[in-house]
Amino acid sequence: MANHDQNQSSIQFKDLTINQESREVSLKGQPIELTPKEFNLIVLLALHPKKVFTRELLLEQIWLLEDYRDIRTVDTHVKNLREKLRVAGLTYNAIKTVWGVGYKFNQPDSGS
Amino acid sequence: MKFNSIFIKLSSMIMVIFIIVLFALGFIINKLFTNFYVSNVEEQTQQISSQYAHMTNSLHGMNVTMVGPLATISNKKIMVADLKGKWVVNTGKIHFLLSQKALKKMKTDGKYNQLVTIKNNGHYYVSGQAIYNKQGQPIGSIFVFSSVEAIYKTLNKVRQLLILAMFGAFLIALGITYIISRRLSSPLIEMEQATRKMAKGDLSARVHLSSQDEIGSLAVAINNLAFEIENNRKTRQEFFANVSHELRTPVTYLSGYAKVLKEKMYDSPEEHDQYIGIIENEAIRLNRLIDDLFDLAKMEEGRISLNMEPIDLEEVLENVSRKLDLSAREKGLGIKRQFAPHVNFIRGDGERLEQVFINLINNAIRYTEKGYVLIKLYEHSEHVIVEIEDTGIGIPESELPLIFDRFYRIEKSRSREYGGTGLGLAIVKTLTEIQGGSIEVKSQIGKGTIFKVVFSFIDRGGDR
Secondary structure, eight states: OOEEOTTSSEEEETTEEEETTTTEEEETTEEEOOOHHHHHHHHHHHHSTTOEEEHHHHHHHHSTTOSOOOHHHHHHHHHHHHHHHHHHTOOSOSEEEETTTEEEEOOGGGOO | OOTTOHHHHHHHHHHHHHHHHHHHHHHHHHHHHHHHHHHHHHHHHHHHHHHHHHHOOOSSSHHHHTHHHHHHHHTOEEEEEETTSOEEEESSOOOOOOOHHHHHHHHHHSEEEEEEEETTTEEEEEEEEEEEOTTSOEEEEEEEEEEOHHHHHHHHHHHHHHHHHHHHHHHHHHHHHHHHHHHHHHHHHHHHHHHHHHHTTOTTOOOOOOOOSHHHHHHHHHHHHHHHHHHHHHHHHHHHHHHHHHHHHHHHHHHHHHHHHHTTOOSSHHHHHHHHHHHHHHHHHHHHHHHHHHHHHHHHTTOOOOOOEEEOHHHHHHHHHHHHHHHHHHTTOEEEEEEOTTOOOEEEOHHHHHHHHHHHHHHHHHTOSSSEEEEEEEEETTEEEEEEEEOSOOOOGGGGGGTTSTTOOSOGGGHHHHTOOSOHHHHHHHHHHHTTOEEEEEEETTTEEEEEEEEEBOOOOSOO
């Protein structure tokens, strides 16, 4: 259940806040340090919480035309991102794998 | 025997080769003998004729009259002709006309050698030599005739013997060919008959061959195949027997309790509800059994389509443990997780992997009354390993190899109480294996069981 702030720059999912302007993610007010790619990834997924992104699409949207493009890069970044969120204390898996398709943002209420 | 059988093909091939060799050999032997005998005579005759020609220098007188006795001594016929080919001396009284060709040859070469046939007198080898006078002018020619009749007779005998020998050799070759072809084709025929029998359903048919060559190994392969099919048929029959038994039990319950309700054979509303509960449970059970059977059938036929992709097993196990958390807590068990950090991805189908671990963890919960279910995830030399450990009743060691068989249950009497379909572990094993993994089990009675699932990992892609 996304509560967009009035200024549209911040996305809120219960305890998780993603601020697009300051490029910061925080959980219960505690900031989580993410790499630029990880941040882009979570923003892209969080902005379309109902959409399933294939690995190819994510690669295209986030890695653009960089030299090094391997479909596995996406998996690795998702895994690292998940781990950072979990270490920060997130109790559910924010980025869900839709088996055989790709990745999707997981909202806390539908997280079971 | 069929015309295009391997036996006919083989033997005719061998025989053709043999006949070619035999004829070539006979021809050469014949030629050798002929040359040997004839060249002997040729040499001798030519020698005599040239000697006489040297001794003589006129067609008349002493030298020529000597010809008669000389011919008698050397057992040859000697004739002298003038330049025109008219006979001056004819010791043999034979009718031999000098052809123009012979005269011409005599004029140019000074000699003439030929095998001739003379009417009523048989075969001769004739050697002519020109005679010269003292001034060196050719004046005529001397011809020596050697009979080759005896040689021809000998050669004919030799030829007869040769043909006889060839015929004998041919017969022996025919015999040997027959034996060889039989030896080569009879195992094939036996194998053909055996496989035909198998195809008709007599799977106990076997090929009885003991040779160590390729044909022998083919026979062994056929026997193995038959054994495998026989085995397959046996397990299929057992499987069908099991299936019908497993299906019949819930159906019996269903119809029995339905009848009880229909005839109102209960005393209290509580009893009524209890029976309805039983009917519902049995229906659920039946449904699950049918689902499992379909899954297994699809997998075994290879009709299941896998969506292979890089999989983070941590996520799979998290999803599964979240799903089963409630049923574990209902039994007062805790699901503990022990995940090593940064475990590599594996290649698999996420949905099917969830199915595998749901089955395993469900089993663990089902057979554990007290304690916990522990899920371990770690890496070990290029493998990602998942262990599902429980503190349940355990499995007797003698039954460990059988637990992955379809419908195998440890305690048949109590199986209904635990509520499994008997197909769970068979599904787990098949699913694991078609995704390239393996599964093993360790157990101690009364202490618990550990299922260990092993997959090879794929290198971590991208930067970390």
